[in-house]
Amino acid sequence: MGRPCPDRPEASNSGKKALKVIASSIRKGNVIEQDGRLYVVLSAENIHPGKGTPVSQIEMRRIGDGVKVSERYKTTDQVEKATVEDTNFNYLYEDADGFHFMNTDTYDQVQVSKEIVGDAAPYLQENMTVKLSLHDMNPVAITMPQRATLEVVETEPVTKGQTASSSYKPAILSNGVRTSVPPHVSAGTRIVVMIEDGSYVERAKD
Secondary structure (H helix, E strand, O other), rough: OOOOOOOOOOOOOOOOOOEEEEEHHOEEEEEEEEEEEEEEEEEEEEOOOOOOOOEEEEEEEOOOOOOEEEEEEOOOOOOOOEOOOOEEEEEEEEEOOEEEEEEOOOOOEEEOHHHHHHHHHHOHHHHOEEEEEEEEEEEEEEEEOOEEEEEEEEEEEOOOOOOOOOOOEEEOOOOOOOEEOOOOOOOOOEEEEEOOOOOOOOEOOO
């Protein structure tokens, strides 16, 4: 009576237990637990200097207040990786409280703060499917699609003699983001851009 079951890992399904992993295995989008706080990884780079110890340079944003921090670990250091569940959600709308999404399977709705969405906010489009990382049912990170289709609302007109190989020209997209487009692209053209940096990929096929 009351004897612990040896087969059951302690707190395995509480969602709170962090997993110790080596720093070199941390990737963008992972959630790290440090000093009792959660951080979402913005970028992770393993640096191998010619001499000396290889290190992992990790840029993170603290969940809760949005403060960005930069940490440098030895690649073999142990880091606490929080247990998160990645789930697909559809974007619904934005209001003063943040961004609202709906679980595509359960139809549950969640609210995501502006700090978590960050620079991706202008690219959110109604019904766009994104991946939200949930920790204890709370959204802690968002993974956007790689690309978005947007309209060019402002750019320099095409001038005679310009070719596709000429240098790119500045343009403003329908979501307010500034980018650069090839000379042959004019205002009113729908284009595909990379969400990560807003860079031009191609003219939209639709």
